[in-house]
Amino acid sequence: MPALDLEGDLVTLLRALVDLESVSGNEGAIADTVQESLSGYGHLDIQRDGDLVMARTDLDRDDRIVIAGHLDTVPVAANLPSWTTGEGDELLVWGRGACDMKGGVAVQLAAAARLQEPNRDITWIFYDNEEVAEEHNGLARVARNHPDWLAGSFAVLGEPSNAGIEGGCQGTLRVSVTIAGVAAHSARAWMGSNAIHGAAPLLNRLATYEPRKVVVDGLTYREGLNAIGISGGIAGNVIPDRCTVEINYRFAPDKSVDEAIAYLRDEVLAGFDLVVLDAIAGARPGLDQPAAAAFVAAVGAEPSAKFGWTDVARFAAMGVPAVNFGPGNPSKAHADDEFCPAAELTTCFDALVRWLS
Amino acid sequence: MPALDLEGDLVTLLRALVDLESVSGNEGAIADTVQESLSGYGHLDIQRDGDLVMARTDLDRDDRIVIAGHLDTVPVAANLPSWTTGEGDELLVWGRGACDMKGGVAVQLAAAARLQEPNRDITWIFYDNEEVAEEHNGLARVARNHPDWLAGSFAVLGEPSNAGIEGGCQGTLRVSVTIAGVAAHSARAWMGSNAIHGAAPLLNRLATYEPRKVVVDGLTYREGLNAIGISGGIAGNVIPDRCTVEINYRFAPDKSVDEAIAYLRDEVLAGFDLVVLDAIAGARPGLDQPAAAAFVAAVGAEPSAKFGWTDVARFAAMGVPAVNFGPGNPSKAHADDEFCPAAELTTCFDALVRWLS
Numbered sequence: 264m265p266a267l268d269l270e271g272d273l274v275t276l277l278r279a280l281v282d283l284e285s286v287s288g289n290e291g292a293i294a295d296t297v298q299e300s301l302s303g304y305g306h307l308d309i310q311r312d313g314d315l316v317m318a319r320t321d322l323d324r325d326d327r328i329v330i331a332g333h334l335d336t337v338p339v340a341a342n343l344p345s346w347t348t349g350e351g352d353e354l355l356v357w358g359r360g361a362c363d364m365k366g367g368v369a370v371q372l373a374a375a376a377r378l379q380e381p382n383r384d385i386t387w388i389f390y391d392n393e394e395v396a397e398e399h400n401g402l403a404r405v406a407r408n409h410p411d412w413l414a415g416s417f418a419v420l421g422e423p424s425n426a427g428i429e430g431g432c433q434g435t436l437r438v439s440v441t442i443a444g445v446a447a448h449s450a451r452a453w454m455g456s457n458a459i460h461g462a463a464p465l466l467n468r469l470a471t472y473e474p475r476k477v478v479v480d481g482l483t484y485r486e487g488l489n490a491i492g493i494s495g496g497i498a499g500n501v502i503p504d505r506c507t508v509e510i511n512y513r514f515a516p517d518k519s520v521d522e523a524i525a526y527l528r529d530e531v532l533a534g535f536d537l538v539v540l541d542a543i544a545g546a547r548p549g550l551d552q553p554a555a556a557a558f559v560a561a562v563g564a565e566p567s568a569k570f571g572w573t574d575v576a577r578f579a580a581m582g583v584p585a586v587n588f589g590p591g592n593p594s595k596a597h598a599d600d601e602f603c604p605a606a607e608l609t610t611c612f613d614a615l616v617r618w619l620s
Numbered sequence: 621m622p623a624l625d626l627e628g629d630l631v632t633l634l635r636a637l638v639d640l641e642s643v644s645g646n647e648g649a650i651a652d653t654v655q656e657s658l659s660g661y662g663h664l665d666i667q668r669d670g671d672l673v674m675a676r677t678d679l680d681r682d683d684r685i686v687i688a689g690h691l692d693t694v695p696v697a698a699n700l701p702s703w704t705t706g707e708g709d710e711l712l713v714w715g716r717g718a719c720d721m722k723g724g725v726a727v728q729l730a731a732a733a734r735l736q737e738p739n740r741d742i743t744w745i746f747y748d749n750e751e752v753a754e755e756h757n758g759l760a761r762v763a764r765n766h767p768d769w770l771a772g773s774f775a776v777l778g779e780p781s782n783a784g785i786e787g788g789c790q791g792t793l794r795v796s797v798t799i800a801g802v803a804a805h806s807a808r809a810w811m812g813s814n815a816i817h818g819a820a821p822l823l824n825r826l827a828t829y830e831p832r833k834v835v836v837d838g839l840t841y842r843e844g845l846n847a848i849g850i851s852g853g854i855a856g857n858v859i860p861d862r863c864t865v866e867i868n869y870r871f872a873p874d875k876s877v878d879e880a881i882a883y884l885r886d887e888v889l890a891g892f893d894l895v896v897l898d899a900i901a902g903a904r905p906g907l908d909q910p911a912a913a914a915f916v917a918a919v920g921a922e923p924s925a926k927f928g929w930t931d932v933a934r935f936a937a938m939g940v941p942a943v944n945f946g947p948g949n950p951s952k953a954h955a956d957d958e959f960c961p962a963a964e965l966t967t968c969f970d971a972l973v974r975w976l977s
Binding site: 433435437448449450451452453454457459460461462463466467469470474485487489490491492493494495496497498499500501502503506508509511513570571572594 | 807820
């Protein structure tokens with residue numbers, strides 16, 4: 264694969280990236296191509312960690328910001344190679360990764376080439392394994408191996424956000440509740456106690472719970488509390504003695520993980536025996552930072568809250584406020600019919616250049 | 621294996637039967653032994669169908685009754701060979717099948733040998749595959765192959781009943797209800813509809829339902845309506861769009877299968893979309909039959925209702941009223957610590973001889 268043209272048409276650049284299949288674990292070729300394509304630019308110091316490519320300016324600016332995007336995609340679903348529909352302002356680029364998030368990567372690569380004397384030092388990060396388990400995540404790996412690569416006063420992740428700014432992200436907590444009963448032959452049910460029937464009060468609690476809407480740093484987050492799994496019963500003639508309900512709580516970034524657990528344990532699900540399965544903190548939007556304020560002004564759009572968890576939380580955990588900003592509709596991420604509007608590529612590129620020139 | 625001594629001690633006979641392992645599908649050896657042991661008695665016409673042994677008198681009596689017991693057991697659980705505890709009236713025989721139902725088979729074999737000139741013609745049936753799926757059941761097979769072997773005015777099954785008479789049996793019906801929802805990412809739950817939460821009204825209905833108690837032919841049946849399985853959810857970040865609840869209804873023998881289905885569909889679970897998985901009718905106790913009345917008088921105990929489904933329903937379906945009557949506590953059937961009290965062997969044997977002499 265020859266190096267990409269980072270100064271040409273954004274649609275052509277995006278299609279070249281989409282056509283380079285890079286399902287998680289298979290990012291070698293696209294990382295090589297990105298590295299090769301950036302290597303022609305003398306204003307960038309380029310380094311590599313596995314399939315993560317780091318490229319940064321070193322102009323001794325007072326401020327440094329980080330702009331990051333992941334190179335991997337979820338599995339292909341007969342949606343490669345790329346294709347387009349429409350023309351001009353209506354042109355859409357279709358194919359696996361077009362939305363999540365090679366549109367963002369295309370914008371970032373073009374901006375990395377263009378911004379040869381930015382007003383802040385910039386660290387560009389193109390990383391692997393975002394779509395799979397935490398232990399494989401390239402950003403998490405480089406936070407351990409080279410924490411200085413992620414240092415900065417503010418970070419932008421190019422995840423699809425309809426070319427708007429989505430600030431922070433919500434935390435997510437998974438717990439299970441097991442209702443105990445007493446097994447018995449179902450012909451003599453009164454000798455037992457039905458654990459599935461015993462789950463009714465828990466489901467009632469969940470079904471009637473009104474999720475909070477919380478304003479954090481000026482953005483409104485909408486929480487969610489949902490059963491995402493239920494199982495019980497072992498045979499057609501046995502009164503079940505266990506019923507397990509798995510529950511997901513998406514919580515606004517005003518709460519820590521511990522506060523989220525306490526909220527379920529002591530308030531919403533008080534009286535039930537909770538087992539915490541996993542939890543991950545959210546991230547405050549941090550839009551009070553100077554670099555963030557300048558970014559919001561350059562983009563010229565009102566920021567909104569991000570509901571889903573994204574890698575902005577990794578930056579937040581390192582003390583770096585971060586936002587999502589990229590082309591594409593986040594509700595099309597992972598969809599077989601994912602696409603990216605060409606107009607949003609331009610919008611995002613122009614905003615980054617405006618902010619950092 | 622030598623033939624059994626059918627005229628000796630009942631405990632010795634039961635232990636010999638228990639020690640002949642005969643998990644469903646492996647009844648060949650025990651069926652051979654039963655056939656061989658009965659073949660010495662000239663008053664019996666003996667025939668075989670697979671591992672079912674039929675032995676009948678043919679004395680041209682006005683009446684014919686059927687007495688049946690199954691030879692198979694559920695799988696062995698380190699409870700073979702047999703052992704005993706206690707002595708005299710307290711003696712218990714332990715081991716797989718002691719309760720369900722080689723105690724009943726021992727009583728029946730001894731009575732078949734003893735009753736050489738019974739007051740009614742008797743058809744003795746020793747059959748295979750009662751503990752497994754319907755399609756393998758020896759009694760069902762012989763009902764197709766040799767319906768005349770099961771003809772009679774009344775039938776007794778030697779299933780454990782604490783040496784009392786348990787009349788008829790309840791029917792059983794299994795249905796499923798699938799609650800539909802709308803899938804969504806759990807970070808944006810309000811875009812979906814949670815099917816597990818949607819199951820709350822169904823579980824409430826089941827949890828608050830008061831099962832009927834119904835008197836049929838003088839016996840009181842106690843029904844049961846229970847969720848016996850529930851499942852829903854596909855991933856930790858997806859609002860589930862399906863939740864399926866499997867429900868078992870044990871119904872008194874005053875209802876047909878169709879009436880039981882209608883009762884759930886139109887009354888108890890009205891408003892939910894029921895799918896019938898399987899159903900099998902119960903059996904009325906039929907204690908108004910003359911042969912039954914004589915039997916009850918000979919046993920000298922008040923009959924009670926049978927809750928669990930047993931093969932008496934197969935006789936009922938052929939128009940032959942049937943009861944359960946055998947040594948052993950039915951709640952120990954299938955238990956790893958199943959046992960049979962020696963005193964109940966004698967009680968049952970004496971009652972059969974008294975009734976039919």
